Amino acid sequence: MLTGLKRAWESRAARKFRRNRMAVAALAVIALYLAVGLWVLSVDGLKALGDSTGWWNVRSAPLVDALSTEQAGAVVGPLEEPGFGIKPRPEERLTAVKARLDDLGKAFRLRARGGEDREARIRAALAEINYGAVRVADRPVEELRAQWEAVKRQYDTIAESPNLDRDPAALPALRDLEAATAALFTEPGGVRGFLQDFRLSLGTDRQGRSIMVKAVYSIKVAIQIGLVVAIVATLLGALLGAAGAFFGGWVDYFVVWLYSTLSSLPDLVLLGVLVFMFTGSVFDDVNRPYLSLVPLYVAMCLTFWIGPCRIIRGEVLKIKELEYVQAATAIGFSRLYVLIRHALPNTLHLMFINFSLLFIAAIKNEVVLSFLGLGVKSGTSWGLMIQESTQQVINGFYWQIGAATAFMFVLVLAFNILSDALQDAFDPKHVG
Amino acid sequence: MPAGEPVLSVRGLSACFRTDLGVVTAVDDVSFDLSAGETLAIVGESGCGKTVTSKSIMRLLPERNSFLSDQSRIIYHNRPRRRAAAKDRLPPGEIELAHADAPTMHHVRGARIAMIFQEPMTSLNPVFTIGWQLDEALKYHTDLSRRGRRRRAVEMLRLVEIANPEQRIHEYPHQLSGGMRQRVMIALALCCEPDVLIADEPTTALDVTIQAQILDLMAGLKARLGTAIMFITHNLGVVAQFADRVLVMYAGRVIESGPVRDIFHRPQHPYTRALLDSIPRAGNRHRGRPLATIEGIVPSLLNLPGGCKFADRCPRRRENCVEREPALEPGPDGRPVRCYYPHHEPRVAEPGGRT
Numbered sequence: 001m002l003t004g005l006k007r008a009w010e011s012r013a014a015r016k017f018r019r020n021r022m023a024v025a026a027l028a029v030i031a032l033y034l035a036v037g038l039w040v041l042s043v044d045g046l047k048a049l050g051d052s053t054g055w056w057n058v059r060s061a062p063l064v065d066a067l068s069t070e071q072a073g074a075v076v077g078p079l080e081e082p083g084f085g086i087k088p089r090p091e092e093r094l095t096a097v098k099a100r101l102d103d104l105g106k107a108f109r110l111r112a113r114g115g116e117d118r119e120a121r122i123r124a125a126l127a128e129i130n131y132g133a134v135r136v137a138d139r140p141v142e143e144l145r146a147q148w149e150a151v152k153r154q155y156d157t158i159a160e161s162p163n164l165d166r167d168p169a170a171l172p173a174l175r176d177l178e179a180a181t182a183a184l185f186t187e188p189g190g191v192r193g194f195l196q197d198f199r200l201s202l203g204t205d206r207q208g209r210s211i212m213v214k215a216v217y218s219i220k221v222a223i224q225i226g227l228v229v230a231i232v233a234t235l236l237g238a239l240l241g242a243a244g245a246f247f248g249g250w251v252d253y254f255v256v257w258l259y260s261t262l263s264s265l266p267d268l269v270l271l272g273v274l275v276f277m278f279t280g281s282v283f284d285d286v287n288r289p290y291l292s293l294v295p296l297y298v299a300m301c302l303t304f305w306i307g308p309c310r311i312i313r314g315e316v317l318k319i320k321e322l323e324y325v326q327a328a329t330a331i332g333f334s335r336l337y338v339l340i341r342h343a344l345p346n347t348l349h350l351m352f353i354n355f356s357l358l359f360i361a362a363i364k365n366e367v368v369l370s371f372l373g374l375g376v377k378s379g380t381s382w383g384l385m386i387q388e389s390t391q392q393v394i395n396g397f398y399w400q401i402g403a404a405t406a407f408m409f410v411l412v413l414a415f416n417i418l419s420d421a422l423q424d425a426f427d428p429k430h431v432g
Numbered sequence: 433m434p435a436g437e438p439v440l441s442v443r444g445l446s447a448c449f450r451t452d453l454g455v456v457t458a459v460d461d462v463s464f465d466l467s468a469g470e471t472l473a474i475v476g477e478s479g480c481g482k483t484v485t486s487k488s489i490m491r492l493l494p495e496r497n498s499f500l501s502d503q504s505r506i507i508y509h510n511r512p513r514r515r516a517a518a519k520d521r522l523p524p525g526e527i528e529l530a531h532a533d534a535p536t537m538h539h540v541r542g543a544r545i546a547m548i549f550q551e552p553m554t555s556l557n558p559v560f561t562i563g564w565q566l567d568e569a570l571k572y573h574t575d576l577s578r579r580g581r582r583r584r585a586v587e588m589l590r591l592v593e594i595a596n597p598e599q600r601i602h603e604y605p606h607q608l609s610g611g612m613r614q615r616v617m618i619a620l621a622l623c624c625e626p627d628v629l630i631a632d633e634p635t636t637a638l639d640v641t642i643q644a645q646i647l648d649l650m651a652g653l654k655a656r657l658g659t660a661i662m663f664i665t666h667n668l669g670v671v672a673q674f675a676d677r678v679l680v681m682y683a684g685r686v687i688e689s690g691p692v693r694d695i696f697h698r699p700q701h702p703y704t705r706a707l708l709d710s711i712p713r714a715g716n717r718h719r720g721r722p723l724a725t726i727e728g729i730v731p732s733l734l735n736l737p738g739g740c741k742f743a744d745r746c747p748r749r750r751e752n753c754v755e756r757e758p759a760l761e762p763g764p765d766g767r768p769v770r771c772y773y774p775h776h777e778p779r780v781a782e783p784g785g786r787t
Binding site for chain 1: 490492496534537538539540541542543546547549550551554555556557558559560568569572573617620621
């Protein structure tokens, strides 16, 4: 095993690949994406395990918990805030302050019902309020209420100003108001503070969720879909195509008929029909989010195997006439063994190329389908983010669409560079 | 196994192909015996059925469009003998291969009857090391342990005179030259100690010096391992050098057979004689004269003439030649020949040298 790895590392193809800086960078990017995807997957797994066995509550470790399905759906700040610490327009800053004051106000207005301790009820409601790691300051309720009333009066005076943009006194007053509002809450420090900055780094969406966390979390969804679809479709296509070519006769007729029929239908229409078929079934259940991707897998695998099937069928048609296949038969191996151990390994390069093409195609199709409302329904994905941002773009808010597109762009570009470099490195016709 | 006893008997072998234009009989009623330790050469020009005969014995013809006639018998004489840990699942005695089932063929191929192909460049799987390929064959046919198989693979490579076999088994076919690949093919064919080795033009694709080395190697291995060799070629020089007995084929039929000396010194069939006369040779005896050739071409198998298939090219043709095909009967020499008017007198020229 080790000598095999050493041999592979020192092989001519590997050396050629390493000389290509772009390819190595692309490989590093893909490795990073894969690591993030695996990380998110394992955090979700750990969480489910901890919840069911009580073994370890992941939520107590903020750094581990930072990227998970739960966090991707959590509200972390004001709505539609731009990223990079850019201040929004004064009106929006005022709205954000008002939203927080209103949240507190709702809690203070609560009344005791039927012998309940009113103060305890209010305290419980206040404890519920959180924007990511930002929580209501831990102070006695009365003190907090007095402070809140003072800030509210301060807000009312500013809100009376007819034109915040032109009033020279308004901006310093707004800054004071924001500071006073912030005093009602405890800003997290240390790791939690860093995480809060990370969450707000690309701004927030229409529900105040972190765009950064959503975009990074979507890596998992993309890689999940890409890997499952590319592996299943490539293997399915390779096996069907190889079997058809190798055994010929009715097997071949059937395979060719199947893919000709399937490929005569437009891909997107077929995908749409399949996804609609699954609507309302178990796979559409909000309580079982882990099943929600299954319709996408099935739909894409059913259409994507055609490409590799055609190519590998053609290659096996060629290979089975070569003498080493006959020689293998002459050694006494059965036809199935010759197909799997001798013919198929000789199509590995085609499988690799098809795998990388399908991986990208699956990710892009997921985005397209989600955008059309046929893909990921509940949860997070780049496609859903782009769909959400259609209304934001009209208002001049580009953070969400920008983040989703940039994350996807980097992955797709890296994969294209990598497959190109692999082709160059392994192509025996370009030795040297 | 004692020499002289047949290991392979072919009786009335006919191989037919279904084509769009009808059924074509590529090999018609071929019979011969192959004894242990013997080299039988099958000679003839392109398309005369040499390769189809060999592939019929291995049952390598595509089942989709070809079949062996019901009368065809290919009998492998399975005698118990000591083998290196062979997985012996074949019953002793005569085993009929022409209509045998797939499992029987899987045990016979490679283990009992092995084959070397014409094109060494494409006969090895390019994605696996030669060690892997030798190991695979040994794993399939023997009970040897992993280490035992490796030792045997190295031993086989040494036997076929490959330098540094311990390093070479880690190499891929593309790292080897044509001659070395053919040596590996021979090692692959012989690693399970088969009784019969079918060599289908094993030297045609190699250059002349390598051809000689490979032939010497095969002759040496035959002597050491006692393997019977069925040697298919159109190179009569190689036949003179290498074969014990010769089978001359024309248009899918055996037209003459016999020991190599008799075939070269006293060819009975006009075709055999013409074939021998067309070998160019060194020396000034033939200087200035054009090389002897055989007029005409081989008749199409789709549209064979009714009588002797060689009749329209034959210098000794008479009327009755085209009426009815002659049978393969003992000629003036006592050896079987398929001709009404065979040559009686010995041929003057010596057997051809190595070419």
